Amino acid sequence: MKKILYIGNKLSKHGNTATSIETLGEFLEKEGYVLYYASSKKVKVFRMLDMIYKTFKHASKVDYVLIDTYSTYNFWFAFIISQLCRVLGVKYISKLHGGDLPNRLKKSTFFCNLIFNNSYANVAPSAYLFNRFNDYKYIVKYIPNTIEIDKYNFLERSFDYPRLLWVRSFSTIYNPILAVKTFMELKVIYPNAELCMVGPKKDESYEQTIEFAKKNNVEILFTGRLSKKSWIKLSKKYNIFINTTHFDNTPISVIEAMALGLPVVSTNVGGIPYLLEHDKNALLVDDNDLEAMVNEIKRLFNEPDLPLKLTHNAKNLISEFDWEIVKNQWKELLQ
Incomplete structure (x- = not known):
């Protein structure tokens, strides 16, 4: 071999x-x-x-x-x-x-x-x-990047109020502050709204995000780094996945969110528009556009058929990322 x-x-x-x-x-x-x-x-x-x-x-x-x-x-x-x-x-x-x-x-x-x-x-x-x-x-x-799809349990979520999940390393390029600002705007409309931010510290943005949340008196669950198994289990409590990055390629966390049945609301930077299609399998906004991010999340509660459409189209999309398919391309390259 x-x-x-x-x-x-x-x-x-x-x-x-x-x-x-x-x-x-x-x-x-x-x-x-x-x-x-x-x-x-x-x-x-x-x-x-x-x-x-x-x-x-x-x-x-x-x-x-x-x-x-x-x-x-x-x-x-x-x-x-x-x-x-x-x-x-x-x-x-x-x-x-x-x-x-x-x-x-x-x-x-x-x-x-x-x-x-x-x-x-x-x-x-x-x-x-x-x-x-x-x-x-x-x-x-x-x-393509790959996951083992059979290890992800696709769930259909209830959309009573926003329960946001953010999964990424805390780095300035991933713009975690936008997640907090989005949450603050949603709290005005949905007082029960929740935000969980999962990921390790990579630069000073970790402390800046926590301090910003404290300064604005909003309660957010910061878990730090979790194992894949742990954050997948945690994801069952949430109904929207947000991706706030300034730069991106094809983030595995977004693919995983789609495999879990979470509708994705993301900035449309870098490789994201090559992966996701607005209003078909995700909702996309311009980089650092707080107003658009809030408005697109609100659509998931104001348009009853939208979450189901997005998540089922996303489920169809991610089949090409399954390791059982992708491994054949690697074998061909390495033969």
Whole structure:
């Protein structure tokens, strides 16, 4: 069976949200692939050094190096490892992440060319990134993000009053403050409204969001990071999933929400319009548009047939993200 070195941020043991290196890596292991990983080091410098060390250590015995490729400082991890793979003569696959990666293509064209023109494959998990990379004439293959759909219990919700669920790392780019502002506006109309925010701290936006809620005297449930099993169980209490991000690609949390039967109200940034269609399988608003976010949520209580239409269309959509389907695309690539 093929052997793979997976390079990425394997940081869930430090309280971070599990990323592709842990989810896809586990899926591939279940299919019989042998995987080595780098890195779970918390400090960035040590993580980079560990990635370099593991690449030297495993290059001669693996068939591929799979590299999670992001748009911010982690882009340079991908650049260094990809060029090391070239020197060592091992095939590498760039797995593309992040709604802001197209901006990296503009800002760092020279370095992007070195990575993406020399890879064995560039894998885009969304039509959004697939199209943007095609624009730059890179050879790219579309393989969507994936979940095991049979592990998600699709529930039809009651729409008595708003019970909002937000699931994401607390990072400025995900705009958690908008969730609180939306909740405050809804409380005026629906005094019983609830908001639960699930996710670990990633930057100062965590404290800022809590402080903003306290300052405005609104009660919100902040759970911190939860295991997938725990937040799925918690989701049964809620009836709307909100996604407030400034940048996005194809967020797994949104796909999971649809699998659970939660209607999604999201900003229409990055790859979101390539995943969701307004008024068909979700409700979409412009970035940071508080008034529109509130109004679209109100529609779910004022238009009785709307929640059922959205959730059932969403259920049909997510079938293509099931691992039992997606795994065949990975097997074809790695054969």
